[in-house]
Amino acid sequence: MELLLASAIGVMTATGLYLVFRLRTFPVIIGTSLLSYAVNVFLFASGRLVVNRPPVLSDDAAGYTDPLPQALVLTAIVISFGMTAVVVIIALSAYLSSDDDHVDDVPEGLAAAKREGEPEVRT
Numbered sequence: 001m002e003l004l005l006a007s008a009i010g011v012m013t014a015t016g017l018y019l020v021f022r023l024r025t026f027p028v029i030i031g032t033s034l035l036s037y038a039v040n041v042f043l044f045a046s047g048r049l050v051v052n053r054p055p056v057l058s059d060d061a062a063g064y065t066d067p068l069p070q071a072l073v074l075t076a077i078v079i080s081f082g083m084t085a086v087v088v089i090i091a092l093s094a095y096l097s098s099d100d101d102h103v104d105d106v107p108e109g110l111a112a113a114k115r116e117g118e119p120e121v122r123t
Contacts, residue, residue, distance in 0.1 A: 005045050012038035025091035025101045029084065036080035044073045 012034050019031025047069030054064055095101045 005041070009038050009042050009045070012041070023102055025095065029087055029091060032087065033080070033084055036076065036083075040073045040076050040080075043069050043076065045069075 016031045016034030016038060019027040047066040050065045056064060
């Protein structure tokens with residue numbers, strides 16, 4: 001079980017990083033979401049995987065599950081939802097202002113100057 005969980009966290013992290021390094025805004029948004037999911041699963045797994053145990057200590061229970069990782073994951077879900085909403089609004093406004101969703105977009109004058117070997121002129 002631990003190998004499966006560690007592999008899932010590793011695959012989500014690697015895929016999230018790959019998507020974050022893309023040059024379009026939509027894959028970057030999906031990549032940050034995948035990274036936050038990987039962190040959430042990691043936090044949840046840090047509380048040890050225990051089945052059929054109560055989340056708090058009681059008199060008749062032989063053991064208990066640590067409730068702190070569950071609270072941290074719940075908080076991280078809310079924060080990642082807010083962060084995703086802000087990033088989507090920023091990406092949408094950037095797309096509407098330039099009609100392109102390329103992350104490192106270079107204005108036409110600078111791109112033409114670099115191709116022709118002219119010194120860079122900023123406006």
